[in-house]
Amino acid sequence: MISIKSPQDFGAGVLFILIGAIGILTGQDLAFGSARSMGPGFFPTIICALIILIGLIVAGKALVVEGPAIERIQFRPIFFLIVAIAAFGFLISKVGVVISAILMIVLAAYARREKVNILETLIFAAATAFFIVLIFVYALEQPMPVWWW
Amino acid sequence: MEVFEHLATGFLAAGSLQNLMFCFIGVLLGTLIGVLPGIGPIPALAILLPITFGLDPLSALIMLAGIYYGAQYGGSTTSILVNMPGEASSVVTCIDGHQMAKRGRAGAALAIAAVGSFFAGTIGTIFIAAFGPPLSAIAQQFTSPDYFALMLLGLIMAVVLAHGAVLKAIAMVLIGLLLGLVGTDINTGLTRYTFGISGLWEGIEFLPLVLGLFGIVEIIRNLENPPPPREPINTKFRDLMPNRQEIREAYPAAIRGTGLGSILGILPGGGAVLAAFASYTLEKKISRKPAKFGSGAVEGVAGPEAANNAAAQTSFIPLLTLGIPSNPVMAIMMGAMIIQGIQPGAAVMTTRPDLFWGMVASMWIGNLMLVIINLPLIGMWVRLLSVPYRLLYPAILLFCAIGVYSTSTEPFMMVLMIVFLIFGYILLKLGCEPAPLVLGFILGPLMEENLRRSLVISRGDPMVFLERPISACLLVAAVLMIMLIIFPQFRKKREEAFQEE
Structure with a gap:
């Protein structure tokens, strides 16, 4: 059974993955182009991919390493x-x-x-x-x- | 000496009655905001930015610079008297400054902080005057790959040298870069990530983003967890003179702090906070009586206070010569320059020497004003602390809203501010510090453009970044920085360095 050890970090990881995914999905109609002639989608796609990658690491670490709970929302x-x-x-x-x-x-x-x-x-x-x-x-x-x- | 000629130009420009007045208003407002609890230099600059819109560029920048170091100064006052750091770079001042105050040496601690800061500010100003021109001459040889590598290094160092979780900070920078790309793509004219909203065609407006993320989220944080009321320690003007023993201990520390701060300020990613922490660690390490630290060591006040002020000055160097902000505060200054129609960079010094040197000169004038107005007015600043928060926060909120309205009367801008306030609130709950986001936001379009140009020159060959000596060196430095964070020994050191609080 996998349990979340660091709710704050897990939430942050999920948020990052979400932002990266939204960036890639809504940016799908932007031409990627090639390195030689970068399209408008080139740089954003790379950045979104990196955001998702970090999101995965942060969320993954939260399953292993203990961390603070998310404070109550008022x-x-x-x-x-x-x-x-x-x-x-x-x-x-x-x-x-x-x-x-x-x-x-x-x-x-x-x-x-x-x-x-x-x-x-x-x-x-x-x-x-x-x-x-x-x-x-x-x-x-x-x-x-x-x-x- | 050419440097003095330049400085003369600067003092002439900054010394006009109008500019002196705005410098004065700036340091005064800055101190006021710095003294108020919970408003650091980033929200302070953001909240007061709109006031400068109507001014000519030099006056506006002079005033903003004044606000910045005024805020820093105000922060040390509250650190010493109330044990409440007005902002992050005076956190270490709390440790020994407040202990000195408890021992009845509050006045001496304040005077040492003030005079040490002024000395550091003077040296910092000379530093800028001396290093500005050669650096901007080098910068003029920079090509796109070099700029791209420099920005990459700057962002990485900003993450490594700031305190907090590294991975989250990297994600914040990346999200900032992404947000910076929203709007019309300058090469194709296509709109990106605008979701069909016309208010986003020209990109996300700077002020609603900063005010939402910093100004208003700070209010919510304070409302949810009201800071405990603390009684300030009383000081009178006549108690300000440090005794001989204290002076003897303070001045070498201030000199060391100034040197350390001046260097750390120039580094991309460095800045006032890092300088203060580093100086405290250094003083403790070389002291013959390290046990004294934490119970009112004079060096623990003089060193960090000098260091943070020196760094605050010299962190303008990368912004003014390379056009690259080295920390989030400088990102806000850069945003302000762009709003004023100035593209920061090597060209500013040659096309607008009055602007560049005027600003440099005004920094020294501002520091002088701070010593003169702050020490006698201590009583007034302390009384300000008793303004109840229930009156303070609605006024801050109103200031934010008026500020946004004065950049654009579109109701959409308020919606944007609300969106970023909600986003900032989520980040707060998830323990993500949003300051690196601003850095990415400002650098996003610049990085993309330089990457594109580099790859056009090289016909798509990424090796171009390693073939140019400047960019190769910068990239090697960037890789070293990344290795340092992965390397556990250094990571422990970094955590130790920021653990003094």
Whole structure:
């Protein structure tokens, strides 16, 4: 019975094999060419093959050598940060940087486990938005809508 | 002396009021970020990169260089006062620096670190001025096979000399190379790995990749495992003077550290982190009282601090003369130069001497500013440590998002950043350090192009790499490096060298 001795390394090996395989499969329509005249698929194919090779070694070693376990995944932080980025990215051109920045900070505040003091967060968000406008719009003159008009 | 003429040009360019100001802002922001926990120089540069977009190239580069060594400097401050390395190259400073602080010599440790760094920075600057021109003259004789061999060696050394699992690091470099190839192939005009997404036709944008992988993943790491709060040791400005005994112990160590750091910085794959570790090991080895290390040895602060600063300076040499970044931090600098429309390499020195020498001169000015602003402002930096993380991280996140938006207003760029944040999170969980990926990402297109050209010249004969003396030497060195990792004796040494933490 084969058992995984190092879950972290085994996962990494599988990830590498997966990336290499995706690279080779989706790159199949790229001409490989020859050494004399390299096609667009030449270099990527070699690299993907090497990635798969290393993936195999890393995963294989993980069956033999003891190693650390994979830490538990916590969904809360990553979920709220992604929502905050997405909200900012899709709103900034519609409602301007002030409102999207405040929204982003408030959403991001919920990424941590402790209770959120909403008043503090709102005040901090407003102040930060103000500084961002000052630095990026006025001092650095970046093209960026401040409000929705 | 030609060197001094060049340096004069540089000081003239860097000494303009505008550039002095950006240098000052750079070191100040850098120190600020370096002091903050959990933000090393890579995310610091990435987060602050967008601020420099509107500037002219020289000012932008001066500011970025300032941010880099400012961050390094800030890192040593927190190492000494809080036993919390702001970044990897000051990990060793923690060992003896914090012990000194506990014994009531915090001020002396800070002053020794600052003055040692400044001395190293000065020597490092002279090093660049002296070695830059001859190296770039050699570089101009490099042909495609030589460049390819050099990049290969650089990547291999970067993996071998960095700490962490070698195989995983190689995989990271390779994945970086692959990501660097996404977009339109310059020779055929075909798009590669774009999955029909028009936002990828010009390749993966640099900033969303770096910010996603480093800036935001760092936030998640800190949220999942909040670092324990630590009380900084209080210091006052008047406590800064080291006593005679300490000075006597510090200065030879600083000189050795400077020499070691200057050399390790130039090596491809070398850099500040390696230099600091190597210097600590050296000091411990040659000390007459090695037992003292770990309980507040002055040499253990002076040596590594000088070494990491010297290496931080001289690691600019390969980037500025050969156009090849020797470590991930330099890869970010290279990304910044490309965004500014400058292709780093031997040509910069001849086509834009003001840019090259201005940057060199600004490094010295920046180091001087660091000594002047840091020591008196210690109290302020320490107070910064008490800014609660709950306020800090949303602000960092916002900075990342604004940065991405200012490179491109396409909402797709945010999607890209989210993709890399998820990828970075997976890498974190699987124990893969993503820094080598950036190196591969920057070098990917260059390597492919030089490989293609080499093989066109030789009509497909791979022997071309061994027939040219330069590339042959570089490849032999690369093979030696690989043998070294396979060779168990060296592998043990390498693990020992990084085990001080």
